[in-house]
Amino acid sequence: MSERILIIGAGAIGAFYGAALQTAGANVSVVCRSELDAVRANGFSIESKRLGNRTFKPVQTLGTASDYQGGAPDYVVVSVKVVEGTDRAALIRDAVGPGTAIVLIENGVEIEAEIAQAFPDNELISALAFVQVSRVAPGKVRHFAFGDLSLGNYPSSVTERTKRFAALLETGGIKCTMTEDVVTVRWQKCLWNAVFNPISVMGGVLDTGHILGAPEGELFVRQAMREVCAVAAATGHPLDETLVGQYVEGTRKAPPYKTSMALDYENGRPMETEVILGNAVRAARRENVAIPALEALYALMKMVERKTALI
Amino acid sequence: MSERILIIGAGAIGAFYGAALQTAGANVSVVCRSELDAVRANGFSIESKRLGNRTFKPVQTLGTASDYQGGAPDYVVVSVKVVEGTDRAALIRDAVGPGTAIVLIENGVEIEAEIAQAFPDNELISALAFVQVSRVAPGKVRHFAFGDLSLGNYPSSVTERTKRFAALLETGGIKCTMTEDVVTVRWQKCLWNAVFNPISVMGGVLDTGHILGAPEGELFVRQAMREVCAVAAATGHPLDETLVGQYVEGTRKAPPYKTSMALDYENGRPMETEVILGNAVRAARRENVAIPALEALYALMKMVERKTALI
Structure with a gap:
């Protein structure tokens, strides 16, 4: 049957x-x-x-x-x-x-x-x-x-x-x-998503070319990704940190594109901020991991959501 | 004459x-x-x-x-x-x-x-x-x-x-x-400008009501302002830290408005990122002051500028 x-x-x-x-x-x-x-x-x-x-x-x-x-x-x-x-x-x-x-x-x-x-x-x-x-x-x-x-x-x-x-x-x-170990695979995907997705919503909106086109942009992306690695490790799911460079280079080589969160933002749809970034931030707070770049992105996303909720 | x-x-x-x-x-x-x-x-x-x-x-x-x-x-x-x-x-x-x-x-x-x-x-x-x-x-x-x-x-x-x-x-x-002591007066003005101006460009664009409307927004604003205070102090121009609360409350009480940088962004004009935020960031690096929130904002601004330069 x-x-x-x-x-x-x-x-x-x-x-x-x-x-x-x-x-x-x-x-x-x-x-x-x-x-x-x-x-x-x-x-x-x-x-x-x-x-x-x-x-x-x-x-x-x-x-x-x-x-x-x-x-x-x-x-x-x-x-x-x-x-x-x-x-x-x-x-x-x-x-x-x-x-x-x-x-x-x-x-x-x-x-x-x-x-x-x-x-x-x-x-x-x-x-x-x-x-x-x-x-x-x-x-x-x-x-x-x-x-x-x-x-x-x-x-x-x-x-x-x-x-x-x-x-x-x-x-x-x-x-x-x-x-x-599907949880580690989730953190691997989060390594890209929790960083590029929220950044892409800023400046309404940025594609991957804008994000990596500024030298400060790439440094910030790498910092935020290292923070995701630290959170993942603290939750018992260490990632191979060479993934950071691989993701950055892979993204740079691909034609510039917009993330799913950028597309949601542009189309007035709710964004998956909480599961993609918020859960990582809460995991970091729970595990006492410092994540200043992710905290900044999370705060900015909540301000942007505040705006979209008011429209 | x-x-x-x-x-x-x-x-x-x-x-x-x-x-x-x-x-x-x-x-x-x-x-x-x-x-x-x-x-x-x-x-x-x-x-x-x-x-x-x-x-x-x-x-x-x-x-x-x-x-x-x-x-x-x-x-x-x-x-x-x-x-x-x-x-x-x-x-x-x-x-x-x-x-x-x-x-x-x-x-x-x-x-x-x-x-x-x-x-x-x-x-x-x-x-x-x-x-x-x-x-x-x-x-x-x-x-x-x-x-x-x-x-x-x-x-x-x-x-x-x-x-x-x-x-x-x-x-x-x-x-x-x-x-x-005009330099201290500049840092006092920077305390508001270096924080609200770049944030306002995010999410293309946020007014002061969006920024302070999210609880995470106010916490982030206060953190970034405390960082400006730390940089100013390191350069020999300590600010009265009660200014942070005064600025936040004063901004909250005023009707929501858009910063000059938000207006520049909306109108496709160059933004004063470097003098308002970049100089504060460089002063912090020179004086070895940790400013993660300001660094995040600066990196995001450079990505946004990268986008506007390409348009």
Whole structure:
């Protein structure tokens, strides 16, 4: 019998991976809020060079998890964007049964503990998407580049259910990397995200070329990245510090581009400040690690959010 | 015989104080660049509630200091905006005679040494304008609020010529405060400017209400201000640290407004990053004072300038 999967928060990311899972033969349903009618009528239209252009019509298209029919799903995939005030546990509670594995496909660091505490008896799979995918119209999703997923069980291990989930995605065309230490992988991604994302919002907005184009810019980026390394190490997840140089050089070599947070800012959408930067800042405070550059960026982001909240 | 005064860089500030000096009976000429033809034809039109609406027609309206006729002036007033690459000494050299006093009416800290070194035998008067005045059209200047000037000789003292200059301004309607320690007064003004100005450029742009509206914002402002106090103290100009709270509370009580740097940024004009913040940062590095918040702001400003330079 095919796996029953419920995707909660079917935005661009959820729709993209949901389409891949359905291609692999899974029984995929979605909970989506703002575009419910469009998706119910036509499903998702996915444009992707890698996966091909296709329509993804979920088995059940729901406005809330409590409407899910046929018993608890095998996997609940959480791909809601986490902004201040998002209560993910409440969003998924009605769909989580005793045997349901919860899969988080979300940005940020230290995003698992809240879910692990709310569902202590469920398997928790933490996944990071390395993908450039956007919603371009109601129900329409465009995949620009990448697509790989890194995943593992929280806090550490890779179970058979995780392998099965990865195998489905691979069958659906997604390259998966399984890891016994997904928390460290989150910190590795945070090393770039917690630095370039908030900086990119400054000066409304900066692309990676502006950021690394000023000599002071590169020094500041390196300082902030070393601070992320220090926090990660203090939480028991030391990073290879040569990553700092690799990330800087890699970013410099790529054509200038805008981060996801810069795009959110430009488009008036809420930014993932708290999971990408705020959680790193709180981890540093908890572990007594000095992070002056990250603290400055965090304070400036809260001022910018204050402005966008008032608009 | 009336004092001969040459104002170099007759933008809004220079025109405003020049008008006051002329009202007091001085023989006032100007060097202006971009609006030379308009000013030659019609003089400056000044709109001001405090000083009245008036036309200020300089005795000589020049494109360069070397065209000044009738011997060296008694005072050369420098009111050019100081941005990266501005060589003020070169701009004024041809008009400075042995007996000329040089008056700087400019923003920033540590802006005097360069001129003192270039003209070691001339009296140097350093002045800070507390005024809200803008150029609204070629040759047209609008005075919105304030207008007071603080001034004293550099590095310290108040000479007869300084008193005479202040007396002229007072006669022309400008309230002057003379100080034996103008460098400390510069640091006092920097305490607000070096913090609120760069922050205001972030998130393109923030007004004082956004900045102080977020709790993290006020904490960051206070931290950055304490850093300015530490730098000022290290340079031999300790500030009363209760100023930090006074400035924060005073700013909070005023209606939200945009700093001069935010307005420059919005209007695509060069920003005074280097004299307002860069000089404070360099002083801190020279004196080995840790200023992580100011360093972060400075790095971010250089990235923003990188962007504006590329536009």
